[in-house]
Amino acid sequence: STADSIESERLHALSLLAAGVAHEIGNPLNSINIHLQLLDREIGYLEDATAKAELKELVDVSRKEVGRLDTIIRQFLKALRPSLPERMPHKLQELIKETLGVMKHEIKDRRMLVETDFADDVPAVAVDETQVKQVFFNVVKNALQAMSDGGILKIETYLSDRFVGVVVEDNGSGIDPEKLGAIYEPYHTTKAEGTGLGMMIVQRIMRDHGGEIEINSEPGHGTRMTLRFPREDARLNLLEAPEQE
Ligand code: ADP
Numbered sequence: 001s002t003a004d005s006i007e008s009e010r011l012h013a014l015s016l017l018a019a020g021v022a023h024e025i026g027n028p029l030n031s032i033n034i035h036l037q038l039l040d041r042e043i044g045y046l047e048d049a050t051a052k053a054e055l056k057e058l059v060d061v062s063r064k065e066v067g068r069l070d071t072i073i074r075q076f077l078k079a080l081r082p083s084l085p086e087r088m089p090h091k092l093q094e095l096i097k098e099t100l101g102v103m104k105h106e107i108k109d110r111r112m113l114v115e116t117d118f119a120d121d122v123p124a125v126a127v128d129e130t131q132v133k134q135v136f137f138n139v140v141k142n143a144l145q146a147m148s149d150g151g152i153l154k155i156e157t158y159l160s161d162r163f164v165g166v167v168v169e170d171n172g173s174g175i176d177p178e179k180l181g182a183i184y185e186p187y188h189t190t191k192a193e194g195t196g197l198g199m200m201i202v203q204r205i206m207r208d209h210g211g212e213i214e215i216n217s218e219p220g221h222g223t224r225m226t227l228r229f230p231r232e233d234a235r236l237n238l239l240e241a242p243e244q245e
Contacts, residue, residue: 211229
């Protein structure tokens with residue numbers, strides 16, 4: 001929809017701005033690091049052992065903090081601009097199974113029931129394996145976290161004219177209608193330990209794949225997320241269509 005595309009344009013502009021700022025911080029940070037190294041060397045020439053030890057410690061703390069800032073910025077930039085998708089044909093149900101495998105302990109510990117229904121006519125789609133597993137991981141993790149012990153997680157795949165669809169449904173807390181609009185906002189979270197980056201990443205990866213996300217949620221009852229991936233063969237059929245006339 002138009003609102004969605006304005007929203008994603010806005011997010012895109014925001015990410016570029018944030019990436020720019022993070023990048024600009026990198027240069028002075030690098031310079032601070034080099035100067036701290038020089039300072040460290042100068043301190044090494046001092047004769048007063050006490051002063052030397054004290055100054056060394058100050059420099060050590062500063063260098064450690066600079067290192068920490070550097071890590072934060074690196075991770076932030078990575079979250080913001082992932083590598084371009086390397087798309088290969090994959091059966092989505094295989095990627096779902098592998099993702100569920102990684103999460104099996106959490107699923108077991110929380111006594112969740114997982115029901116899968118994979119349609120057998122679903123063709124492979126061209127996706128980046130790592131990125132799409134990240135999508136499934138984030139969406140399933142959210143579903144699990146929305147449910148208390150013994151919840152039911154349903155995952156199904158289906159085929160339509162243009163898409164291969166994946167439906168992830170939980171019978172958890174649901175999403176407040178007023179909060180639904182903010183779900184893709186970076187740092188929007190309702191969880192004590194949340195980052196609020198998961199759904200932003202999901203949205204971006206789906207967009208990079210030419211896909212769509214639909215969210216249906218009922219507070220107190222649960223949430224259904226539908227992820228639609230464009231079918232390669234459908235695209236080819238469209239391209240070939242004029243010749244058939
Ligand atoms: P995080 O999980 O770190 O909070 P996300 O961006 O993944 O960040 O999700 C943002 C918010 O969207 C969550 O805090 C939660 O309020 C809401 N949300 C996402 N998925 C679900 C779901 N399946 N059920 C209920 N709420 C959800």
